[in-house]
Amino acid sequence: MIDNTLAYWGxxxxxxxxxxxxxxxISWGIIFPVSWTLMxxxxxxxxxxxxxxxxxxxxxxxxxxxxxxxxxxxxFERKSRSFERLLLSPISLxxxxxxxxxxxxxxxxxxxxxxxxxxxxxxxxSGIHWGILSLAVLFIAITSTFLGLFIxxxxxxxxxxxxxxxFFRFPMMFLCGLFIPIGNLPAIIRPLSYILPLTYGSDxxxxxxxxxxxxxxxxxxxxxxxxxxxxFFLSTHNIKKRWIY
Amino acid sequence: xxxxxxxxxxxxxxxxQAVKGIDFFVEQGEIFGFLGPNGAGKTTTINxxxxxxxxxxxxxxxxxxxxxxxxxxVQGIIGIVPDxxxxxxxxxxxxxxxxxxxxxxxxxxxxxxxxxxxxxQFSLDDTGNRxxxxxxxxxxxxxxxxxxxxxxxRILFLDEPTTGIDVESARQIRQLIATLNEQGTTIxxxxxxxxxxxxxxxxxxxxxxxxxxxxxxxxxxxxEAQQEHVLQFWLEASxxxxxxxxxxxxxxxxxxxxxxxxISLRSKVPMDLMPFMHFFDARNIxxxxxxxxxPSLEEVFVKITxxxxxxxxxxxxxxx
Ligand SMILES: Nc1ncnc2c1ncn2[C@@H]1O[C@H](COP(=O)(O)OP(=O)(O)O)[C@@H](O)[C@H]1O
Ligand SMILES: [Mg+2]
Numbered sequence: 346m347i348d349n350t351l352a353y354w355g356x357x358x359x360x361x362x363x364x365x366x367x368x369x370x371i372s373w374g375i376i377f378p379v380s381w382t383l384m385x386x387x388x389x390x391x392x393x394x395x396x397x398x399x400x401x402x403x404x405x406x407x408x409x410x411x412x413x414x415x416x417x418x419x420x421f422e423r424k425s426r427s428f429e430r431l432l433l434s435p436i437s438l439x440x441x442x443x444x445x446x447x448x449x450x451x452x453x454x455x456x457x458x459x460x461x462x463x464x465x466x467x468x469x470x471s472g473i474h475w476g477i478l479s480l481a482v483l484f485i486a487i488t489s490t491f492l493g494l495f496i497x498x499x500x501x502x503x504x505x506x507x508x509x510x511x512f513f514r515f516p517m518m519f520l521c522g523l524f525i526p527i528g529n530l531p532a533i534i535r536p537l538s539y540i541l542p543l544t545y546g547s548d549x550x551x552x553x554x555x556x557x558x559x560x561x562x563x564x565x566x567x568x569x570x571x572x573x574x575x576x577f578f579l580s581t582h583n584i585k586k587r588w589i590y
Numbered sequence: 591x592x593x594x595x596x597x598x599x600x601x602x603x604x605x606x607q608a609v610k611g612i613d614f615f616v617e618q619g620e621i622f623g624f625l626g627p628n629g630a631g632k633t634t635t636i637n638x639x640x641x642x643x644x645x646x647x648x649x650x651x652x653x654x655x656x657x658x659x660x661x662x663x664v665q666g667i668i669g670i671v672p673d674x675x676x677x678x679x680x681x682x683x684x685x686x687x688x689x690x691x692x693x694x695x696x697x698x699x700x701x702x703x704x705x706x707x708x709x710x711q712f713s714l715d716d717t718g719n720r721x722x723x724x725x726x727x728x729x730x731x732x733x734x735x736x737x738x739x740x741x742x743x744r745i746l747f748l749d750e751p752t753t754g755i756d757v758e759s760a761r762q763i764r765q766l767i768a769t770l771n772e773q774g775t776t777i778x779x780x781x782x783x784x785x786x787x788x789x790x791x792x793x794x795x796x797x798x799x800x801x802x803x804x805x806x807x808x809x810x811x812x813x814e815a816q817q818e819h820v821l822q823f824w825l826e827a828s829x830x831x832x833x834x835x836x837x838x839x840x841x842x843x844x845x846x847x848x849x850x851x852x853i854s855l856r857s858k859v860p861m862d863l864m865p866f867m868h869f870f871d872a873r874n875i876x877x878x879x880x881x882x883x884x885p886s887l888e889e890v891f892v893k894i895t896x897x898x899x900x901x902x903x904x905x906x907x908x909x910x
Contacts, residue, residue, distance in 0.1 A: 348694070349695065351692055351695045351696070351697070352693050352694070352695055354692070355689055355692025355693060356692075356693075359678075359681075363678065363680060363681065425676075425679065426672070426674060426675075426676040427676050427677065427678050429642060429672065429676050430676045430677070430690065430737075431693070432641075432642060433641060433642060433665060433670050434665060434693035434694065435662050435663070435665040435666035435693075435694065435695075436662070436693065589641070589642060589643065589644060590642075590643055590644070
């Protein structure tokens with residue numbers, strides 16, 4: 346038991362020091378929300394309703410932050426063969442993958458609260474359901490990290506991971522109801538929205554920030570848990586099949 | 591006691607069979623070497639034994655544990671040094687070692703103490719803070735070995751430990767392997783250098799084209815080789831056309847031309863030099879050099895595997 350926790354912390358600490366706390370990644374967390382907010386500001390040509398776009402900016406910060414990290418911490422390590430060292434160590438594959446993803450989950454959570462911090466200087470944040478907001482952030486971070494994991498273990502090259510990520514990220518941006526309400530989408534593509542995990546996460550965020558929601562909180566959480574479980578299972582399955590050849 | 595036992599081990603990559611049903615065992619406490627040319631299936635076998643590849647068929651038992659089903663337990667008691675280093679480029683030597691130790695559940699104090707110890711033992715203590723990518727090839731290999739033994743494994747797997755590094759590092763590494771073995775570590779290594787196999791190993795398995803063609807102790811191989819007497823001639827002119835005449839004149843020898851101007855004669859009984867000198871002289875062929883060769887492991891290797899000497903020489907030169 347003690348063995349495993351030491352290995353878990355060892356991997357997490359190494360990833361933190363080697364990847365997450367490197368200046369480019371820290372600045373990413375700041376540049377991203379600022380540029381998003383600016384984009385909305387320019388587009389609307391008037392005072393932008395920061396509170397209305399806050400859930401969207403938070404969700405995208407998490408999504409982009411987590412998925413792009415995994416292509417480095419997994420695909421790149423695999424390419425440079427250091428991932429083999431982890432596969433050859435006596436810790437179970439499940440624990441190994443949890444150790445490799447915990448850093449990205451924490452990174453995603455921090456990324457989510459940077460826009461909140463900025464917003465707090467500009468607008469009044471009273472009335473936000475902080476409990477549900479935190480749950481939403483946690484579960485979005487977990488789900489999108491595992492999505493990033495699934496992508497990272499399904500490809501061989503870092504650039505493939507990036508391209509493949511965008512294949513998921515951009516449709517999600519437009520179809521998850523953050524900027525265009527799902528009700529306003531053409532009826533044929535609406536079902537698509539409901540197979541994307543971010544739809545449920547953003548519904549939770551909008552409920553906690555702006556008290557508007559279309560799906561019950563518990564249902565949203567349940568769907569996110571199911572998505573996470575499925576993606577994690579598929580990822581370890583892929584590793585066993587492709588990397589322990 | 592057989593600490594490693596492989597039975598009918600097969601590895602298929604699609605239609606291609608890289609390992610073709612091999613059987614072997616390793617005794618506790620010995621140095622066992624897989625000797626074979628590039629592409630023979632050495633790395634594939636190590637990968638199956640250490641859990642990086644799944645056997646297509648066959649069984650592996652390591653320290654009494656099922657090497658497939660119980661692989662995580664097995665990985666706790668083995669150390670692995672891959673052919674190419676897999677440490678972290680941006681981390682220092684010390685940091686790399688400490689991290690590897692944490693994967694085996696070692697406590698912080700013990701980790702750091704072992705890391706310092708190993709850096710000193712490998713004469714790397716001056717460079718412990720330098721990033722791994724700034725290391726020379728020989729230093730990289732040494733640190734990779736240090737990382738492989740940081741948790742004091744009972745069995746150490748080394749894939750081509752002396753390939754592609756400078757002579758001095760190679761010498762240090764051989765010394766180190768011998769010392770580890772004296773301290774009780776069982777060693778499984780692969781190499782395509784006959785000298786390494788001869789100098790290091792207690793027993794050698796010859797692997798060619800995915801099959802183990804012979805397993806024997808180095809001593810027995812040498813004894814076997816030395817039951818043969820070999821005379822080698824370097825001629826001024828081509829001697830290949832003399833084959834049948836030579837064999838008629840000296841029925842007890844067999845002949846293997848190595849090149850146009852070199853001839854090796856083998857015999858089960860001792861040979862005298864003079865009759866052969868007369869033979870060449872009578873045919874007006876000058877002998878530049880002649881010598882009685884003490885057959886080496888190289889000869890055995892060639893005989894057993896059927897791999898031509900020329901190819902072996904080429905690989906040896908690639909080393910320099
Ligand atoms: N992942 C793989 N896919 C297909 N063929 C492979 C793979 N790994 C090794 N091989 C082939 O299997 C054979 C044995 O390779 P290897 O075990 O690396 O040889 P060695 O280590 O003895 O040089 C080679 O012909 C090699 O090309
Ligand atoms: Mg090899």
